[in-house]
Amino acid sequence: MNRTIITTDTPVTTLELAIPEQPLHTLSVLVNNQPGVLARIAQVFARRGYNIESLVVSPAADGRFSRMTIGARGEESGLDQIKAQCNKLIDVIHCYDHTSDDIVSKELALVKISVGPDRRAEALQIGEHYGCKTLDLSQDSLILMVTGDSGKLDAMIDMMSDFGIIELVRTGKVVMTRGSGTT
């Protein structure tokens, strides 16, 4: 499968992925807002050879706590162990895997593309299709902001790669369960 690698600041490349992709899991971890907590969680993943694909840390509604939303791929059994080990940490209030839950999921990306006056209108038109906001405009570049689910961001970035992506910053996704479910 050819896949566009979109997580670096280097120019977009394509590369052959050797292993079939394992499903992406989204964990939501509510933690004490304290130094060292992120390191403890990161160690739980690293020790077992799991890579954290995306990570969003932000204050929770209750100021004593922080929310971490973690995207990671890997074997189910290994992730179950990771969840259990995260839950065991004293600083973790809870750790939920929302992969199969009814959730809303959103991500934001800033995309700086290389575009001069000749193709600017075309780029803006594509951007409009994805509901992008134009944050910056210069002679030969453009910064667009796109929000939505991760698939939409992937598609937008794919389209923009045609112009040449100079820089890309994605927040990583944040999720919330619908209705009365707890995130």
Next chain:
Amino acid sequence: MIAEARDGAQTLLKCLEAGGIEYMFGYSGGAALPIFDALETAGTKIKFVLARHEQGAVHMADGYARATGRPAAVLVTSGPGAGNTITGIMTAHMDSIPMVVISGQQVTWMLGKDAFQEADIFGITMPIVKHSYLVKNTDDIPRITKEALHIATTGRPGPVLIDMPKNISQGVCNAPLEAEIDLPGYHPDVAYDVNEAEVIAIADAINRSKRPVILAGHGAMLAHAGPELKELAETCQIPVTSTLLGKGIFPESHELSLGMLGMHGTAYANKAICEADLIMSVGSRFDDRIIGQADKFGRNATIIHIDIDPAEIGKMIKPDLQAIGDAKVILTALNKHVTRLQTKDWLAHLDGYKKRFPLNYKKQGGLKMQHILDVMDQLTKSRAVVCTDVGQHQMWAAQFCKTEAPWDWISSGGAGTMGFGFPAAIGAQLGRPDDIVVAVVGDGGFQMTLFELSTAVLQKTPVKILILNNHFLGMVRQWQELFFDNRKSGVDLEGNPDFVKLAEAYGAKGFQIKRPADIEKVLTRALEYNDGPCVINCEVVQEDNVFPMIPAGAALEDMIIEKPKYRMEKPVGST
């Protein structure tokens, strides 16, 4: 209420004392000076024991906890002092041993600047502690100390580190000594809520089983579940095997006891597991050294896992039934629903194995470790507290020293830490001054922490140090003989000191056993010697092998009873 003027260090000691700490083992240094000074000024009843190395101090606290069920504290300085505790903390963590380790630290404004003896011990120890603190505010000390003791001793116990910058321990503490615990993510009390449905499902499975086995682990010990386990085994007539750390939770002289299972366990315990139709683990974590090849373990059995730690369920073995919680509480509930089983034939069958594959050794052909341990066991009527080091002597001690009561067997299981046995025995003896404490050590491991002879002499702890001296790193040599064509590499302990003279140089008593005929006579004298530690150097045969043996990573069925004639494959498992 206005708090009396006290500094952070005095506050720390007062809080530790209020939390039940009796002993503190450690080693001094600059960053810990205020705390050492507080030992003199705070009027504390905590007894401080100066070790000769920080690793020794941690193992002493560990041995104390394993012998008494109560935690001790460790106090060390920053940088190298804290660094020397790593092996000890890891050993305690692997075996779920409660302790509180306090490390002095650079002053807060120098943190991260590579200041003198600054080491990020909070970061370094993260994967080997149950929890840790870097104290940034003197007024937090009462709360943090209380939390640390609470965390160390509840749920699945473990070591907790408190890194204490010098300006914090030196600062004035205005907070009252009595503080509230604030741990919104920690709920050890749920372990005492019994899920009745789970228990009934387990009881049903037991009541239907024909060839059940109970596998008792350290968790049963930590939960003080001995009486409930015995009631279950006796009511249902179920045989009991234990892990290395479970030794003593069920008396090994009991007719239902199968002894220890696993890599060097009894043949009958391993065979029982292979043939069982139900295996119920109580507080074991299905360690790789007891299950061997995981996908072949208990293939034909209903597997039940009772554990306090949800993360252990399904980690190694996926159980058919489970109960998460305190073993004592769960077994109490279970005992209400089980009945006497018709296991006569099964027990008779296992007795056949006991007769066919007994633990034995030849008394001729030189001085054997097994023989010495066997006689020691008889002379102490299996009531000594046996602390082992790691190696062949450890496995033979596990086989030949019958453990009759909980807390009488002390050994580094998960970490397999050489150098553990002797300092752990000092801690055990301080915690149990009226009991006979024997440190069973190899000539290799003893030399890793032998300098604690000073500590033992000064503390007048009458630990009996039984050195089973084969002049080799015996267990490694055994693997080289069996799996590496007997090529001996890095195992010859040429240059060993004269251990008797060494003991005398430290002011301890030295004994020597050279022939089988000496064993009883010398051991009797050594066991009676109570004026301080004694060393019994036993010049045992150099090349002997521990059997039964399940090569690492092999299935329990592949156990070997004696050295095979054929050349063995290198094991797939690590150790």
